[in-house]
Amino acid sequence: MQHPEPISHEIQLNPKRYIVSKTDPRGIIEYGNDYFVEISGYSEAELVGQPHSIIRHPDMPKIVFKMMWDRINKAQNIMAVVKNLAKDGSYYWVVTEFEPKIDPITNEIISHTAFRKAAPKSAVEQIEPIYAKLLQIEEYGEMEASEKYLRGFLEEKNITYDEFINNIVGNKGIFKMFFTMMKKLFS
Numbered sequence: 001m002q003h004p005e006p007i008s009h010e011i012q013l014n015p016k017r018y019i020v021s022k023t024d025p026r027g028i029i030e031y032g033n034d035y036f037v038e039i040s041g042y043s044e045a046e047l048v049g050q051p052h053s054i055i056r057h058p059d060m061p062k063i064v065f066k067m068m069w070d071r072i073n074k075a076q077n078i079m080a081v082v083k084n085l086a087k088d089g090s091y092y093w094v095v096t097e098f099e100p101k102i103d104p105i106t107n108e109i110i111s112h113t114a115f116r117k118a119a120p121k122s123a124v125e126q127i128e129p130i131y132a133k134l135l136q137i138e139e140y141g142e143m144e145a146s147e148k149y150l151r152g153f154l155e156e157k158n159i160t161y162d163e164f165i166n167n168i169v170g171n172k173g174i175f176k177m178f179f180t181m182m183k184k185l186f187s
Contacts, residue, residue, distance in 0.1 A: 041087030
């Protein structure tokens with residue numbers, strides 16, 4: 001399936017609704033809730049069986065997805081601010097958190113569930129220039145160079161990636177409770 005051409009139209013997400021999708025360990029979509037189907041613009045039949053990258057916006061640096069996959073493939077959680085691409089080329093910003101499902105017999109990951117909600121406007125305003133810089137670096141120096149830049153950025157602030165994301169999205173109180181509830185609901 002071909003990626004749509006991005007357009008400069010933002011889909012405003014309902015802050016009271018959530019997006020849930022489940023993939024196999026390789027990132028192939030196995031399930032998407034109704035809101036995921038609605039917002040993405042794809043039918044459920046078009047989504048299931050496709051790589052989750054079907055909604056990857058070209059404004060997203062590769063290093064962010066590398067970090068996510070490195071962590072979730074070790075059954076470690078990660079939260080990220082992500083710009084996604086809808087079927088019509090529109091975009092939408094989400095905060096995403098993951099939950100791996102582990103086979104109790106083999107102890108191997110059998111699926112990943114992603115929980116998403118609307119990203120706070122302030123988080124998008126803070127992350128957009130960083131993503132633009134990472135993309136520019138990736139264009140000339142590949143992903144390894146953008147990873148070094150990101151490490152330097154975080155070291156200069158004396159903060160980990162997780163602390164940085166938690167700070168910009170306000171991961172506390174009701175916001176934090178949302179992800180906890182979603183994991184319990186879908187686990």
